Every structure is written in structure tokens, then in C-alpha cells.
Amino acid sequence: MGLSVKLLFLVLLGFRDRTDLHRRHRRLAVTGAMGDIIWFFATATCVKLLLAPCYHSTDFEVHRHWLALTSSLPLRQWYSDVSSPWTLDYPPLFAFFEFLLSIPASLLDPSITNLHSHNLSSTSALLFLRFSVSFSDLSLLVPAYLLSASFPPLRRRLTLLLLIWSPALVIVDHIHFQYNGFLLGIFLLSLTLLDRGKDLIGGVVFAAVLCSKHLFLVAAPVYFVYLLRHYCRGGLWTGTRRFLTMGISVAAVFAAAFGPFLYYGQMQQVLRRLFPFGRGLTHAYWAPNFWVFYIILDKGLAFILPKFGFSIPTPKASFTGGLVGDSSPFAVLPQVTPVVTFLLVLLAMSPCLVKAFFNPQPKHIIRWVSYACACGFMFGWHVHEKASLHFVIPLGIIATNSLDDARHYFLLSIVSCYSMFPLLFEPQEYPIKVLLLVIHAILMWMGFSTYFSQRTNTKGSKGYDSTDICKGSGLIGWVGICYLLGLVVIEIWGQFLQPYMLGNRLPFLPLMLVSIYCAVGMMYSWAWQLKQILRYT
Numbered sequence: 001m002g003l004s005v006k007l008l009f010l011v012l013l014g015f016r017d018r019t020d021l022h023r024r025h026r027r028l029a030v031t032g033a034m035g036d037i038i039w040f041f042a043t044a045t046c047v048k049l050l051l052a053p054c055y056h057s058t059d060f061e062v063h064r065h066w067l068a069l070t071s072s073l074p075l076r077q078w079y080s081d082v083s084s085p086w087t088l089d090y091p092p093l094f095a096f097f098e099f100l101l102s103i104p105a106s107l108l109d110p111s112i113t114n115l116h117s118h119n120l121s122s123t124s125a126l127l128f129l130r131f132s133v134s135f136s137d138l139s140l141l142v143p144a145y146l147l148s149a150s151f152p153p154l155r156r157r158l159t160l161l162l163l164i165w166s167p168a169l170v171i172v173d174h175i176h177f178q179y180n181g182f183l184l185g186i187f188l189l190s191l192t193l194l195d196r197g198k199d200l201i202g203g204v205v206f207a208a209v210l211c212s213k214h215l216f217l218v219a220a221p222v223y224f225v226y227l228l229r230h231y232c233r234g235g236l237w238t239g240t241r242r243f244l245t246m247g248i249s250v251a252a253v254f255a256a257a258f259g260p261f262l263y264y265g266q267m268q269q270v271l272r273r274l275f276p277f278g279r280g281l282t283h284a285y286w287a288p289n290f291w292v293f294y295i296i297l298d299k300g301l302a303f304i305l306p307k308f309g310f311s312i313p314t315p316k317a318s319f320t321g322g323l324v325g326d327s328s329p330f331a332v333l334p335q336v337t338p339v340v341t342f343l344l345v346l347l348a349m350s351p352c353l354v355k356a357f358f359n360p361q362p363k364h365i366i367r368w369v370s371y372a373c374a375c376g377f378m379f380g381w382h383v384h385e386k387a388s389l390h391f392v393i394p395l396g397i398i399a400t401n402s403l404d405d406a407r408h409y410f411l412l413s414i415v416s417c418y419s420m421f422p423l424l425f426e427p428q429e430y431p432i433k434v435l436l437l438v439i440h441a442i443l444m445w446m447g448f449s450t451y452f453s454q455r456t457n458t459k460g461s462k463g464y465d466s467t468d469i470c471k472g473s474g475l476i477g478w479v480g481i482c483y484l485l486g487l488v489v490i491e492i493w494g495q496f497l498q499p500y501m502l503g504n505r506l507p508f509l510p511l512m513l514v515s516i517y518c519a520v521g522m523m524y525s526w527a528w529q530l531k532q533i534l535r536y537t
Helices: 001-052 059-072 092-108 122-146 154-162 166-178 180-195 199-210 213-231 236-263 267-275 289-307 336-356 361-377 385-395 403-419 427-454 477-501 509-536
Strands: none
Touching: 001 122, 001 154, 001 166, 059 092, 059 122, 059 166, 092 122, 092 154, 092 236, 122 154, 122 166, 122 180, 122 199, 154 427, 166 385, 166 403, 166 427, 180 199, 180 213, 180 361, 199 213, 199 236, 213 361, 213 385, 236 267, 236 361, 289 361, 289 509, 336 361, 336 509, 361 385, 361 509, 385 403, 385 427, 403 477, 403 509, 477 509
16 A cells, blocks of 8 residues: 555656656747847847938828827817828727827927917927837737747747848838837737637737727628638527627727717718729839729720720829819729729639639638738738738748748748839938848848758648759749749849939839839739639638
8 A cells, every 4th residue: 555655656646757857848939039139129129220320201290290289189070180291091999099199299399289280390300200110019918929929939039030021111110100010910819819729818909909900801791701700600590699699799999999089970071081982093102003004904905906996085184193082084994993892802812702702711810811811912902012021921820831832931021012112212322222122121031941841741741842942942932933033034124224214204104113113023922812812721
């Protein structure tokens, strides 16, 4: 009996020791993940703050005015104020975010929140707003930790590189000036929660994103179908209870955001600000999407057909002359309306919706939502080039899943970043944007090459040889290399050759070439994502 008790004690002691060892390893892994995240974020923040003196767009004054607007006027006037051209056109939760920022801003420098200040360029205003963007990027840390904490160190650091050190995000937010990192952090948190099976809170977080930036609405159909089929599954009672729970939770978020404006009778004005369809099909600088080819085809037909005796009416607006309004800019092809673009986006994402309906698996949700955002970018109404961040950043989460994903992401991220180069048009920022892209491309190449060369189970399960990535054309292929070299040619022409050869003639040509050439890469990316969804999910 005593021997049995002793053996039992030894067994329990060994079990306890193994448990303690497991916990110790887990603590070390958590500590390592936190250390990596803090280091990546701190380093990125230092670089961002060094860029504070750089050029900033009119968006800087837009957000400064919103600070003043939300702090100076009663809530019922936020969406009706016209004291500045920069009227509030983001959903209410972002307006509340601006109001919170206005509190420390007014303490630092009251002129920042003075509604009558215009084009304020004081050092205090510049530093405060620049710092607020860097500080708000903290929202990226939670999903970055949840996503990468369990990864091996190399894969974790590569994932953090793609999420936190995105050069496109630095260009748009920390030079051009916006708060995309803050909003994308919340968006990634929602996707991470769905990926982990936390459907209810993931849906609530997505509702918060929609109430902060309505352009994420393009992902709503995938969320709705997926949550309906995955979260609301079960019998009649269970499914109904979960459906009501989700509906009430999401409705509570929208009620908190829009309720005050509904109370003051401002909902119609809010919606008019959020959806200004009169802006036209394209922005002044064409986003590199499907409509670039549509416009070029129309221009080509309008040039060729009169030579064969056809009478072509002159369009009332020019796509190269600034913002396009409600006029009819197409000379030959049918006019495009917001309804047409809406239906085309739904049609494009329908394979994804079918997959989410019949086989709603959490492991595919990031790919599905990214594809939906890509559809909105490719076929949407009045799309800005910055909207590519909505699918490029989430695709960084799954870029290390396979060599195919890495190859696709390597090309896509470079094209997306280069398409934003025209946002920084002043000479002093030129070396900065070039260095940001080149350094990021080198880090991606080294990271993907090292990571995939170390994988021992790649061949067989995925059909790849782990040594392929180390070959000269393994990561991108010769077609991809030639395409990327074309970006260099486009850049050399626009920056150096055209001013020398054409002078001030055809000033729109460099922008048009960037849009057209990047649109080819974006169309390839969209088709590749569609193929992956049809084949594997």
C-alpha cells in the first residue's frame, strides 16, 4: 500500500513538473511575442515621428477642423455645419473619436480647436495631430498579438512586419495624413475574433467599425452571410436565440452611434453626408481599378469611331480635369450609375457569399472578407486609391500560410504602395517614399525567403519544394519581375523623362500611366483571389 502511494505521489509530482514546464514555455512564448510587438511598434513609431515635418495634404486641415467642430458646436449641428468646406462626412463614432482628441488638443493649444481657424500650420498643431495618428495606431497591437502570439518567432516577426511596417500605411497616414491605421486595427480585431470562433463579439466590433468608417460596408454581406450560417446554426430555438442576440447587440452599437442624431432629427443630413453620390464615378486621380480600363476604352472608341464616319457627342466632363460630378463623361460606352456599381460589386463577391453560406469555416473568413473589400475597390463608386489598404493589410495575416499566398502578397503590396506615390508629389518627399517601398520590398523578400526555406513539410502537402523560394525567380517569377520592372520604367518616365521631353504638355499623363499600369496588377490580384476562393475554400 505504501509503495502504491509512493508511486502515485511520484506520478503526480512528474505530472506537476511537466505542467509547470508547459506553463513556463507558454510564459516565455507570450513574453517573446510581447517583446517583438513592442519592438516593432516602437521602431515604427520612431520612424513615423521623424516624418512629422513632411508634407501633409488638405486632410490635415480636414481633421483639425473636425476637432474644432466637435468641440465648439452642439452635437445636433455636427453634420449641418458649413463654416468650412471640410464638412464632417465620417460616421458618428469617428466624430466622437475626434471629440475625445479635441480635449487634450484644446489644453495644448486652444487655436487647434478654434472653429474660426483656417489652414492652421502651427508647430503645436502639427505635432499634436501627427502624434495622435501614431498613438491611435495602438489599436493595431491587439489583433497583431492575438494573431501572432502562437506563431514561431520567424513567422511572428514576418507577420508583424506586414501589419505594422506597411509602407503604404505610413505614406497615407503619417505623411499624407489620415487615421486608417486606427480603423484597420479595429477591423483586424473583428477578423481575428471571427477566426478564433468568437462570433458575437466579432460581429459587435465590426458594427463599431461601420459606425466609424462606412467604407467598410462593402464587407458587410460576407459578415452577414457568415454569421447567419456559422453563429446562428443549431435548432430552431438555438438559431433564433442567437440571431436575436446578434441582432440586438449590433443594433445597440448603431443606436449608440446614430441615436443622438435620430433624436435631433438629423439622420437625413447624416446619411446625405456619408453617401455623396454626386461626386462621380472616379476620383480626380483614378484609383487603379476596373473603371480605368472602361474609361480608356471609351476614350479610344471616341478617338477611333469618328475616323469611320460615326458621330460621337462630346462629353460634358473630363476624367482628367478634376472631380467628376453628375455629368455624363462617357462619349461612347453606357453611363455608369451608383446602382450599377453596387450590383457589380455584389455580383463579383457572389462566389464568396456562396462559399460562406454553404461552408462557413472560421479559417476562411479573413480571405473571404479581404476578397469582398477587393471587389469594392475594383468595381465600387468613386473609389480612392487609399481603399486598397482595406484588403492589402488583412491579406498580410495569411501571407505566410503558403508560398502562393506569399508570392501574391509580395506583388500586391508593392503595387498598392506604388499606386499611392502620386499622393506625395513634392520633391522633398520623393526619396522618402522610394526608400519606404524599397526597404519594405527587401525585408519582405528576405523574410519570405528565410521562412519558406526553413519549412520542412512544404513539399508533399502543398506541392512546393522548400528550395524553390531560394531560387532567383522563386518568390515572384519572371513575369512578375518584368511587371515590377515596368513600375520602374513608369516612374523614370514620369519623374525624369517627360519633363525633359514634353515640358508642360500632357501634365495628366504620368498619373494616368500609374493608374493604368497599377490597375493591371490590381486586376491580377483580384482574379487570383477569386481563383483561390473557388479552388480551395
